[in-house]
Amino acid sequence: MTPEKAEVPSATRPSRHRRTGGRAGAAGCRPGAGQAMLEFALVCGLFLAMLLAIVDSWLWTIESDAADAAVDQGIGVALAAPAGAPTSTSGDVGGVFPSISGMLARAMFATRVEPWRGAGPCPAGAAQAEPEGSGRVYVCAVDDGAGHVTVTVAGYAASLIPPGLSLFGVRSGGLPVFESASVTTGTYAP
Amino acid sequence: MALVIPLMFLITIGFVGVMLEMRAESELRTAVDLAAQAAIVPPLGDVGASIADYRYAFEHTLNPSGTESAYLTVPGAISCSGPYLEGRLSLTVEGTLAPVTCSASVVLDFARSPIGVLWPGSVQMSATARVQPSLYRTCLEQTAGIGGPCTPGSG
Numbered sequence: 336m337t338p339e340k341a342e343v344p345s346a347t348r349p350s351r352h353r354r355t356g357g358r359a360g361a362a363g364c365r366p367g368a369g370q371a372m373l374e375f376a377l378v379c380g381l382f383l384a385m386l387l388a389i390v391d392s393w394l395w396t397i398e399s400d401a402a403d404a405a406v407d408q409g410i411g412v413a414l415a416a417p418a419g420a421p422t423s424t425s426g427d428v429g430g431v432f433p434s435i436s437g438m439l440a441r442a443m444f445a446t447r448v449e450p451w452r453g454a455g456p457c458p459a460g461a462a463q464a465e466p467e468g469s470g471r472v473y474v475c476a477v478d479d480g481a482g483h484v485t486v487t488v489a490g491y492a493a494s495l496i497p498p499g500l501s502l503f504g505v506r507s508g509g510l511p512v513f514e515s516a517s518v519t520t521g522t523y524a525p
Numbered sequence: 526m527a528l529v530i531p532l533m534f535l536i537t538i539g540f541v542g543v544m545l546e547m548r549a550e551s552e553l554r555t556a557v558d559l560a561a562q563a564a565i566v567p568p569l570g571d572v573g574a575s576i577a578d579y580r581y582a583f584e585h586t587l588n589p590s591g592t593e594s595a596y597l598t599v600p601g602a603i604s605c606s607g608p609y610l611e612g613r614l615s616l617t618v619e620g621t622l623a624p625v626t627c628s629a630s631v632v633l634d635f636a637r638s639p640i641g642v643l644w645p646g647s648v649q650m651s652a653t654a655r656v657q658p659s660l661y662r663t664c665l666e667q668t669a670g671i672g673g674p675c676t677p678g679s680g
Contacts (some may be wrong), residue, residue: 378529385537396544403555406586410559414566485585502639514552516559517585519578521566 387495394444394494395510401442402488402514405435409486410516413476431476431486443472445493451475457487461504461511464489469509487515542640546648549597549633553652556586557603561627561654564605570612579605579627587631596638603629609658624655
């Protein structure tokens with residue numbers, strides 16, 4: 336340190352804040368701190384949103400895969416002759432829900448699996464099965480009487496989607512799950 | 526920040542794209558599996574019913590109203606082949622009944638999905654399924670008569 340600099344009184348010494356044009360009012364505030372905080376808030380918000388999107392799409396894949404497997408298994412059950420019927424041309428649709436609800440419930444996070452109680456054909460989409468809300472998935476198995484059985488898993492599984500966001504079929508707190516299969520029933524005679 | 530945000534966006538869209546492709550593949554595989562199983566439900570020799578059944582099963586499983594199915598296009602019909610669909614049974618070299626083989630392909634159009642924001646391209650995928658016909662399920666009555674249509678031939 337040179338003697339000239341040591342003699343300058345601290346009150347007249349140009350402060351760093353004054354040199355850079357920053358305000359020295361807030362204790363401990365460095366120049367650019369506000370900008371850094373703003374950038375952090377922006378990036379942090381975006382990071383969280385994208386993290387939620389990744390987690391949700393991963394959940395959706397697991398749940399839809401489980402629904403796919405459940406429908407596949409449900410078709411196998413529905414095609415089997417009902418108990419006590421040695422010869423049958425109609426499927427055992429009543430046995431589908433008890434057979435697949437367990438495996439489906441294990442793969443659905445915070446989502447209830449319920450039998451479809453609507454009359455007529457199975458729902459043709461997730462929104463038709465669950466018009467409002469989320470957290471419920473329905474299992475539907477019907478025999479149309481014309482030689483076909485249909486097994487459908489439809490509804491909205493619980494998700495982390497925030498309120499007010501509904502894009503590409505997703506809704507607040509709900510991810511659409513819809514899997515359906517329909518096959519011709521066989522005639523079995525042991 | 527100019528680098529971090531696009532990078533995060535790219536990773537997210539890429540991840541969603543991979544998940545969507547996995548789902549589409551699973552959907553296609555299930556549809557082809559069920560179609561192959563449906564092909565051997567009608568009795569041996571009822572080729573018309575077999576063809577109608579596997580087509581029905583495929584078209585009603587790869588359902589256009591499904592969530593990921595909305596992004597799928599089926600360029601051609603499913604095709605199944607095997608001696609069973611020609612009204613006969615044959616044995617493989619291992620001594621088992623020759624299977625029915627079904628295959629189909631679909632195009633996953635990302636332009637109609639959230640991925641279209643970044644990459645509006647498409648991916649073609651295909652699946653194949655094999656099922657073995659069962660003598661019990663199809664030929665119970667005929668197996669009593671040796672030399673009938675349900676007696677497997679060699680090759």
